[in-house]
Amino acid sequence: MxxxxxxxxxxxxxxxxxxxxxxxxxxxxxxxxxxxKVFSDEVTKSDIMIIMEHAPKMKNRLKHLVFLADTNHHSISDLARVVIWSLISGVPYVSFYDITGELKQNEEKLFWAIEKNKKGIPGCIKWSNKPDLNGYTYGMNANKIIINIFNYMNGRPQIVNCIKQIAKGEVLCKKKSTEYTTQEFGEALIQTYSLIPDPDLILYTGPLCCSYGLMPWQIRLTEFIQLSLDHSVNIDSYLGALFKYNKCDQRFGK
Amino acid sequence: MSWVKENCVSFFQLFCIKVVKSGRIPQHIAFIMDGNRRFAKKNSVKTSVGHHKGFDKLSETLKWCLDLGVPEVTVYAFSIENFKRSDEEVSALMDLARDKFKRLLDEIDLINEWGVRLHIAGRLSLLPDDLRSLVSQAMLATKHNNILQLNIAYAYTGRDEISRAASHIIDGVQNNELTADDIDENLVSQTLDLGEAELLVRTSGEVRLSDFMLWQVSRTVLYFSDVLWPEFTIWNLLAAIIHFQRHAPPLLPEIENSRSKQEFLDKLENKRWKNLQSLVSY
Structure with a gap:
């Protein structure tokens, strides 16, 4: 006792x-x-300069970055800055994973915050679920970025739905042996998603690293990198995370 | 070395284990045992020595988990992708597994005394016949143990596991054991080889899942440690558990299955055991 x-x-x-x-x-x-330094709420000229200086040094080109967005800790302008920094860095896909479910409701606010930050920066921002509103670019070689907001429903429930559709015969999925291979089932599953590359990098803030149910099928090789311990989002930690990603060595089982 | 290493915990370590045990202990810990080859390179020894050291570390870890009262441990031993490694390394890894499963069957009384139940998760059809027979025997021989369940992911990937579960569920619908509307997240979770882990530890500084437990980690605390797996110590494990105690999400209430779902799952379970029995004699 x-x-x-x-x-x-x-x-x-x-x-x-x-x-x-x-x-x-x-x-x-x-x-x-x-x-x-005091970090601004908006993308500053020095942000642009620092990214332009460092981005070309990164050999491992990032195709799809996912930011675990927690509206209890991140402001809309934090998220907007991540989009603009990624646009300048040349990341073609940026997605937000809506942990609390409030980001989807505030999508319009995010849209305007991004527009406000983008002023004068070359490049084209496309929302996957919206028609091309600002398809204009400044110059031919401008970067293009596609934005998605995902939530829990794009993860396990979507896989469940796919299994249901196969069971009902609405989606065709043939198997050569008694069990589906990854390729056979994967082909049926990816038809239910829009054609975007699997995330290369998940950025999270705070001490807890968790996937929160982010698309299980797609995150098999995704690197989880902490942006900051205190949930802050600033240019230094963003570039630091990108450098850390660049050091990651994928072995693909070998 | 034996499957559960005895006498590897000092009095002070046991005392610390008991202190940490006063709080919430993860009911399922998963390990990605990464860093065996880097350990071998660092110490200028053969890769296979690194893998042997890795197994020794697993047996120590099992003892720590038994002392901590963790009822389920899952380890990622061999991925389907690992078949891409050199023939020499793959066959050395298969030999290591053969050796260890034979050893387990030799010391089965001790394993039963510890109460360790063994489960091999993965596409067993990819294994050589003799190894498949050995793992089936190991699973059947430890079937009734209930103190610690050790899941070994072998010839496993998370995507493959989801694909196989989908096959079983779709077969269930086609055989009229289930209706398409019975299919939900909970059913898929229970059809998979592995249950949901509360804590996942990956060693050697890598920060990805590498196709491990993709479905099961949605509420898991992911803990990445820089130490190489053969150098993993009780202190690293306790640090991971203290981190878990600080940040773990609350437990969710269990959902009860409907009768048809339960019958389907029971049938599937029976089928699995029968299949294992048929694999014993190859």
Missing amino acids: LSRLIRQFLFIIVHLIVNILVAVQNVYHRFWVKKR
Whole structure:
């Protein structure tokens, strides 16, 4: 009985110490970041310069970036900046995973925030679920970016739906042996998704790394990279994450 | 080395395990045991030595999990993609598995004493006949143990697992055991080889799932550690569990199956066991 009480006491102490260490780290980080520079809510000229300087150094070209968007921690302008930075970096697909379900409701706000930030920046932004509103580009070689917002329904429920459709005979899926191979089932499944590449990189903020049910079929080789511990979204951590992604070495089982 | 390493926990370590155990313990931990080859390279030894060291670490980890009271552990031992490695390495890995499963069958009384139930998850048809027979025997021999379930993902990928589950469900509908409307997330989850993990630990600094438990990780705490798998220690495991205790999402209530779904799942389970019995003698 006594030893159990001692163990519980020590357990509380261990967690208290970890909490204090994390708090100290957060305070230090905030103080350090704030002291160095104040990050703007909008994409600044220096953001553009710094990306233009560093993006060409990255050999591993990123095709599809997914940002785990938690509306409790990220503002619409945080998300808009990620789009513009990615446009300048030359990432062709940027998606947001709507963890709380509030981003889809605020899609229009995000649209306007992106438009506001884009002013004067060459490139074309396309929303996958909207007709081309701003298909204009400045110059032939301008970057193009396609934006998607995904939520839980695009994950497991969509796979379930596909199995249902095959079972009902609405989707054809043939198998050569008794069980489907990945290729056979995969061909039927990807018909239910729009044609976009599998995510290469998932950016998340905060201490918890979790997929939250983001499209299970598509994330098999996706790298999970933490943008910041305190949920902040700034140009330094964005470029840092891109550099970290560049160092990742995919071996494809070999 | 044996499957569960004895005497690998000091008194102080056991005390720390007991302290951490006062809080919430993950009911299912998954490990991506990465870094065996890098460990071999770092120490200038053969790749196969690295893999052997990796297995030794698994047996230590099992002991820690038994002491912590973790009821289910899943490890990613061999991916379908790993068949692309050199013939020499693949055959060395198959030999290692043969050796370890033979060993397990030799020391079956000890395994039963520990209460370890073995489950091999993956496309068994891709394995050589003799190895398939050995793993089937191992599963049948430990079928009634219930202290720790050890799932070994072998010739496994998450996409393959989902594809096979889809086949079984569609067969169920075609055989009138289920209706198409019975198909839901919960049914798919229960048709898969592996259950949902609460904590997933990947070693060696890689930060991806590599086609492991894709369906099952939607609420899992993913913990990436820089240490190479053969160098993984009890302290790394305890750190992962403390991280889990700080951030784990709350448990979801279990959903009860309808009668038709339960009957389908029971039939599928029976079919699996019969299939294993037929694989024993090849």
